[in-house]
Amino acid sequence: MMRSTLPGILAMALVVVASNILVQFFVGDWLTWGAFTYPIAFLVTDVMNRIYGAAVARRVVLVGFVVGLVCSLIGTQIMGEYGPLVTLRIAVASGTGFLVAQLVDVVVFNRLRGGAWWRAPLASSVVGSTLDTALFFTIAFSAGLVPMLGADHNTAFFNEAVALPFGGPELTRWIGTGVIDWCVKMGIALLALVPFRLLTAARPA
Numbered sequence: 001m002m003r004s005t006l007p008g009i010l011a012m013a014l015v016v017v018a019s020n021i022l023v024q025f026f027v028g029d030w031l032t033w034g035a036f037t038y039p040i041a042f043l044v045t046d047v048m049n050r051i052y053g054a055a056v057a058r059r060v061v062l063v064g065f066v067v068g069l070v071c072s073l074i075g076t077q078i079m080g081e082y083g084p085l086v087t088l089r090i091a092v093a094s095g096t097g098f099l100v101a102q103l104v105d106v107v108v109f110n111r112l113r114g115g116a117w118w119r120a121p122l123a124s125s126v127v128g129s130t131l132d133t134a135l136f137f138t139i140a141f142s143a144g145l146v147p148m149l150g151a152d153h154n155t156a157f158f159n160e161a162v163a164l165p166f167g168g169p170e171l172t173r174w175i176g177t178g179v180i181d182w183c184v185k186m187g188i189a190l191l192a193l194v195p196f197r198l199l200t201a202a203r204p205a
Contacts, residue, residue, distance in 0.1 A: 005056055008048040012064040015041045016098075020071035024085060029162070030180045039188040041098070042128055043196060045105055046121040050200045054110045061102040068098055087152040093140035101132035121196050122189060129185035133178050141174035 015037060023034030041064060049057035072094060075086025086094075105128035112120040141158040143151040158174035171179075 012044045013067045016064045016067045035184050039185045042125040043192040049109045057106045065099050089149045093136045097132040097136035101128040125189035133182040137178035
């Protein structure tokens with residue numbers, strides 16, 4: 001079993017490492033490149049769930065969580081322009097969002113796995129992505145809502161009021177970024193149905 005699940009474990013580790021690196025590079029004013037790689041973690045979890053079941057999917061999630069912790073620890077030792085690349089708030093937000101969202105994804109997928117092939121992966125990814133976005137951005141950037149972690153340079157920057165693109169209203173930067181990030185996750189959740197179907201078409205529900 002370990003050998004057969006190794007590709008999924010490696011895929012999850014790769015997605016987490018790549019996302020932790022790419023989150024340092026912005027795409028315009030609102031997103032980082034990590035926003036486009038991180039949602040693939042839900043695809044990995046759902047494929048493993050469909051093929052091997054919920055227990056294996058949870059083990060893959062835990063591997064991703066541990067890899068994320070290692071990345072965060074490394075990031076705390078790398079100094080950027082305003083301090084360490086990864087602060088305590090970011091580390092807690094990232095780990096909490098990932099673990100809660102991925103485990104809920106497994107539960108939702110498992111409850112819907114007997115229906116149409118697309119329903120379980122789509123619903124679980126939508127629910128998981130929504131939870132991840134809400135948890136990460138609130139914990140990471142809202143010093144007012146989560147004061148126990150203290151403030152850092154991220155909370156100052158992301159609490160500025162900035163106008164949304166295309167003439168939208170002004171929003172606190174972390175809220176606007178969270179909304180756009182969530183929209184990207186929804187788009188990728190839909191696109192991910194194609195590789196999900198290709199990878200699991202021959203497998204039972």
